[in-house]
Amino acid sequence: MTIATALSATELAAVRADFPLLARTVRGGRPLVYLDSAATSQKPQVVLDAEVDFYEQRNAAVHRGAHQLAEEATEAFEDARAAVAGFVGADVGEIVWTSGATAAINLVSAAMLGSTLDAALGRGSDASRRFVLGPGDEIVVTEAEHHANLVPWQELSARTGATLRWLRVSDDGRLDLSDLDEVVNERTKVLAFAHVSNVTGAVAPVATLVAAARRVGALTVLDACQSVPHLPVDLHALDVDFAVFSGHKMLGPTGVGALYGRRELLEAMPPATTGGSMVEIVTMERTTFSPPPQRFEAGTQMVAQAVGMGVAAQWLGELGMQAVAAHEAELAAEMLKIADIPGVRVIGPSTVGVGPDGLPDRVAAVSFVVDGVHAHDVGQVLDDAGIAVRVGHHCAQPLHRRFGVAATARASASVYTTVEEIVAFREALTGVRAFFSVD
DSSP states (O other): OOSSOOOOHHHHHHHHHTOGGGGOEETTTEEOEEOBTTTOOOOOHHHHHHHHHHHHHOOOOTTSOOSHHHHHHHHHHHHHHHHHHHHTTOOGGGEEEESSHHHHHHHHHHHHHHHHHHHHTTOSOTGGGGGOOOTTOEEEEETTOOGGGTHHHHHHHHHHTOEEEEEOBOTTSSBOOTTHHHHSOTTEEEEEEESBOTTTOBBOOHHHHHHHHHHHTOEEEEEOTTTTTTSOOOHHHHTOSEEEEESTTTTSOSSOEEEEEOHHHHHHSOOSSOSTTSEEEEOSSOEEEOOTTGGGOOSSOOHHHHHHHHHHHHHHHHHOHHHHHHHHHHHHHHHGGGGGSTTEEEESOSSOOBOTTSSBSBOSEEEEEETTBOHHHHHHHHHHTTEEOEEEOTTOHHHHHHTTOSOEEEEEOOTTOOHHHHHHHHHHHHTHHHHTTOO
């Protein structure tokens, strides 16, 4: 299958040379094979340098000082916002810095709870009433969600009296849309779903889901954590209302992420947290708030991390996300060959196809079980061979329950992963059952 022109061998070698951690050895001198990028990605040298440079040359509080360092820090902070906005096809004023994707989802749910409380007290604007929830209203998620895009909506439903509903997952790991028009109906106020499952690697049919939400006037919230680092993403083209993604999964630092929101929606939302940096006029009686995105950025921000995330976006953009997607589609196809190993079962789509947008319909994150061997034991044997994979429920217990397993092992690639590393992973996996004397 050809999606687009993948990275050449020369380009891939140059990419790997940018990541200093990939050169280390583990477990008695074995070369590191890092296949846990869906959990957190490694960082290119340029991102590491950007953080150090910020602290060494322009460390200051942003938006708060008139001295040169403050001006330079603010410029770097806002330049990073512009870089991230451009990378995901958003306007600069539509990107709110957060401490991560989890915080971004909680920001939206907290703002909706705030709007609901305001309405009960006779407060709030006419525009903010779109976020009000109560008995009879429904929030829809999917059975494939990471806990970060499930638990906040469970809590919001419980606190407002709304009902939580969900779309189920089919046996092949993709969303079952057979009852979409029944689940997403005139009572639906929010439809929240992952662009790409962190367990099955399946890409959701965003256009179909957004169209269903639009028909009934529901807001859409897209978890783009597993798509932004691996696929070309244009949030305006996807037509979602909100989206979240994290820096550390897209080659950037930990502790930083972003919320995308349509400008008119951000303007209508009340702040989720309050304090310094997000106010205009404060008296002892009342306060007026800054316009978005600053309205949602109370307190001291994670400036160096944001600068690093902006550099990561530029690095990926210069490499080209079409090439990244094509390279990782080849890796996914190589990974899926583990299904030919006796006793190994892949959870999720078993092939890589092409979606209606011309992009891969699954990414290079493959979860699997080995008959007779616990996932944690699988991970330990692979680790002894120098191969780092994730084990557990991957913060997706309902999806694992759907497939009748408590835990899986997950191998996940990134732009710096090679086919040779996938081959080494398959070879090591072949010996797992024999290691435990499983027939």
